[in-house]
Amino acid sequence: MSRRTRIESTFDDEGTARQVAATLRPDNTPEMETTVDGTAVVTTIERETTGGLQATVDDYVVNLQVAAQLTTTDGETSTTTTDNNE
Template sequence: MSERRACVETTHDDASTVAAALRPDNTPSMSTSVADDVVRTTVERETAGGLQSTVDDYVVNLTVAETVARTAHEHRHNHE
């Protein structure tokens, strides 16, 4: 059976912080990279259902990572 693949690209003011917050939750079937302000995560799974599940989980984690990055930015900005 061939692998199913999805690539999710999102743009962020602090892409490095978002990617760092995401990486601990990545499974072995996922890879995340950063280029400029873009976070790119590729997911490979054997089934379409598995791919959908993993991407759904990733989107939830992405929402949390964005919140972490925004909070960190605001904290740094307020303490300068």
């Protein structure tokens, strides 16, 4: 049985969301899919083990924070992340 999570991060505008998604995609593994839905970047991650899922999510969140910071002029993140699996 595989484990899956969906991470949705919203941004101020669609252009920023597309820029962040483009920055994240090169680091995606075959078990990951990143799409843009309006102002949201949506990433689905599926792994065989809970530990593998946790490690992949941890890496993704760090990459997301860096990508979001690169799109702002003040160096602060400009994203709200929602965990829909709770």
